[in-house]
Amino acid sequence: MARIVVLGAGVCGLAAALMLRRDGHDVTVLERDPAPVPDSNEDAWERWERAGVTQFRQAHFLQPLGRIVLEKELPDVRDALVAAAAARFDPLRLMPPWITDRRPRPGDERFATITARRPVIEHAIARVAQEEVDVRRGVEVERLVSNGVAGIAGVRTTGGEDLPADLVVDAMGRRSRLPAWLADVGARVHEQSEDFGFLYYTRFFRGERPPMLGPLLMAIGTVSLLTLPGDGDTWSVTVLGAAGDQPLKRLRKVEAWTAVVRACPLQAHWLEGEPITEIVGMGGIVDRYRRLVAGSGQAATGVALLADACACTNPSLGRGIALGLRHAQLLRDTLRKEEPGRFAEAWDAATEAEFTPWYRNTIQQDRERLREIDALQQGLERPRPADRQGAVRAALMTAAMVDPDVLRAMLAERCCLGSPTALDEPELAERVLELGRDAEPAPPAGPDRKQLLTLLA
Ligand SMILES: Cc1cc2nc3c(=O)[nH]c(=O)nc-3n(C[C@H](O)[C@H](O)[C@H](O)COP(=O)(O)OP(=O)(O)OC[C@H]3O[C@@H](n4cnc5c(N)ncnc54)[C@H](O)[C@@H]3O)c2cc1C
Numbered sequence: 517m518a519r520i521v522v523l524g525a526g527v528c529g530l531a532a533a534l535m536l537r538r539d540g541h542d543v544t545v546l547e548r549d550p551a552p553v554p555d556s557n558e559d560a561w562e563r564w565e566r567a568g569v570t571q572f573r574q575a576h577f578l579q580p581l582g583r584i585v586l587e588k589e590l591p592d593v594r595d596a597l598v599a600a601a602a603a604r605f606d607p608l609r610l611m612p613p614w615i616t617d618r619r620p621r622p623g624d625e626r627f628a629t630i631t632a633r634r635p636v637i638e639h640a641i642a643r644v645a646q647e648e649v650d651v652r653r654g655v656e657v658e659r660l661v662s663n664g665v666a667g668i669a670g671v672r673t674t675g676g677e678d679l680p681a682d683l684v685v686d687a688m689g690r691r692s693r694l695p696a697w698l699a700d701v702g703a704r705v706h707e708q709s710e711d712f713g714f715l716y717y718t719r720f721f722r723g724e725r726p727p728m729l730g731p732l733l734m735a736i737g738t739v740s741l742l743t744l745p746g747d748g749d750t751w752s753v754t755v756l757g758a759a760g761d762q763p764l765k766r767l768r769k770v771e772a773w774t775a776v777v778r779a780c781p782l783q784a785h786w787l788e789g790e791p792i793t794e795i796v797g798m799g800g801i802v803d804r805y806r807r808l809v810a811g812s813g814q815a816a817t818g819v820a821l822l823a824d825a826c827a828c829t830n831p832s833l834g835r836g837i838a839l840g841l842r843h844a845q846l847l848r849d850t851l852r853k854e855e856p857g858r859f860a861e862a863w864d865a866a867t868e869a870e871f872t873p874w875y876r877n878t879i880q881q882d883r884e885r886l887r888e889i890d891a892l893q894q895g896l897e898r899p900r901p902a903d904r905q906g907a908v909r910a911a912l913m914t915a916a917m918v919d920p921d922v923l924r925a926m927l928a929e930r931c932c933l934g935s936p937t938a939l940d941e942p943e944l945a946e947r948v949l950e951l952g953r954d955a956e957p958a959p960p961a962g963p964d965r966k967q968l969l970t971l972l973a
Contacts, residue, residue: 517540518541519542519681519683520536520541520542520543520685521546521683523545523684523686524546524568524692526824531585532685532848533645543650544649546655546673549567550654553646554639557639560636560639561573561636568689571634575716575744577631577732578631578838579838579932580933581839585838589848596643597630597640597747600747601748607732612917615923626928631746632746633752657674660672666698666816682856683819683820683851684820685847686821686825688825689825690825694806694821703816708804709804710803711802713802714759715767717755717797718742718795718796718798719752719791720793721752721792724749725745725751726786729782734782735885736962736963737963738757738893739755740885741753742754758890761889763968772971776968779962779971803830803882805872807864807868820847822847823839827872829879830878835932846867850866876936895965912952918955
C-alpha cells in the first residue's frame, strides 16, 4: 500500500483516486475549490461553483472509451450516470439509409456510450468518491516537498500543512502549475504548447430531444457545428471556429448565433427547445504536452502527471475525459506492476505508448481543420493534402458515408477505440482513397463564408 496524494478533484483526479483506493492504497485528494458536492444533479448544474474548471459549463460528450473504462473499473459511477438519466447514444445508428449492408459486426457494442452535461458527469463521480476517499475541498496546494533533488516526498498546502506521500498525482488540469513547482526543486519538465485553436459558442436547451440528422461534429465552411445530447431532456448546440476569426466574435449575440444555426439544415431543428442558458463563449484554449525528463536537470520521481495536466488539446473532438479515465486506469495498472523504484520510468513508458499517441492524433486533425478554415476564409480552395495520410483523412467522411466498414473504422478513431494509426493500414487506406475518388461532391451543409459573414452582420 502506498500513500498517494491526488491534486485536483476534477473527473479524472477523482477517477484515479477511486481506482487507487479500491486497490488498497491510502489516498487523499486535495481540491482548491471549496464548494461541497451538491445534493442533486440539478443543483450541480445550477449552483456548483467550480472556478477551477473553466469549461465546467461548456458542451461535453463522454466518448465510448470513457463509458468502457467506467463500466469495467467504476460501474457504480456508470450506474449513477444512468440514474441521472444520462443520454444513451450509439453513433452506428446514424448509418446512412443508403448503406444496404446493415449486418452487425463483432464488437459493434463498443460504439455505444452514455453522456450527460459536464456538471452531471462530475457530480456522479464526486458523490461516489466522497463515500470512499478522503477528498478535502477548499485546500490549495502551494508547492512540492522534496527529499533531495527532484525526489518528491509530498506537498505543502497554502495553509502551511505538509502532506507526505509516496506518490503525488498531478490532476490539476490544463492550467496545472506543477512544472513551476518542479523547477523550484531542481527537476526538469519538457513542455510543448501551442496557442492556436478554436472559439466555442454554446447554448443549452431543454425539451423533446431533437433527432440526429448529421454527425455530432460537422464542419460547415469556416465554422463547425457540435450538437450533443445531454442528460434528461437537455442538449447543447455549439458553433465553433478558429480563434483568430474576428467576425465570429459576434456569435456571442443570441441573434447572430441563432441565425447561423438556423442556416444549417441538419442542425436547425436543434433550436426547437427551451433555452436554459445564454450563449456561453470560451476561447484561449492552449494545446499542451508535458513530460518529466532527464536532461541537464533531473527527472522527478514520486510524481505522476495525469490526464489534462499531462496533455490537453483544443477539445473539438471531445476526447479529454475519456482519455483521462483511460490514463487513470493505466496509472492504477502501472502501480500494480512496478516496484516503486521503477515507477517513474514505467509510467513515462505507459503514457508514451497509450496516451500521447491520441494527443498527437488530435493535434494533427485540429491542424488540418485550421488549415482548411484559413484557406476558406481567404476565398481559396480547400488545401490539397500534404501526403497520403492527409489524403486518406480528407476522403474519410465521404468514404464512411457509403461503406459500413470504413464508417466503423472512422468511428473507432473518433471514439479513441483501438489504435490511432489504424487508418494508416494500407488496405483500409486504399479503400478510403478509392471511395473518395468515386464520390459525388457533397451538397453544401450550411452557409459558405460569404453567407456566414452576412448572417453575422
Ligand atoms: C471548451 C471545452 C470543451 C470540452 N469538451 C469535452 C468533451 O466534449 N468531452 C471530453 O471528454 N472532454 C472535453 N473537454 C476536456 C475536459 O474538460 C478535460 O479533459 C477534463 O476536464 C480533464 O479533467 P481533469 O480532472 O484532468 O482536470 P480538471 O477537470 O481541469 O480538474 C482540475 C482540478 O484541479 C483543481 N486544482 C487546480 N489547481 C489546484 C491546486 N493548486 N490545488 C488544489 N487543486 C487544484 C481545480 O480546481 C480542478 O478542480 C473539453 C474542454 C474544454 C475546454
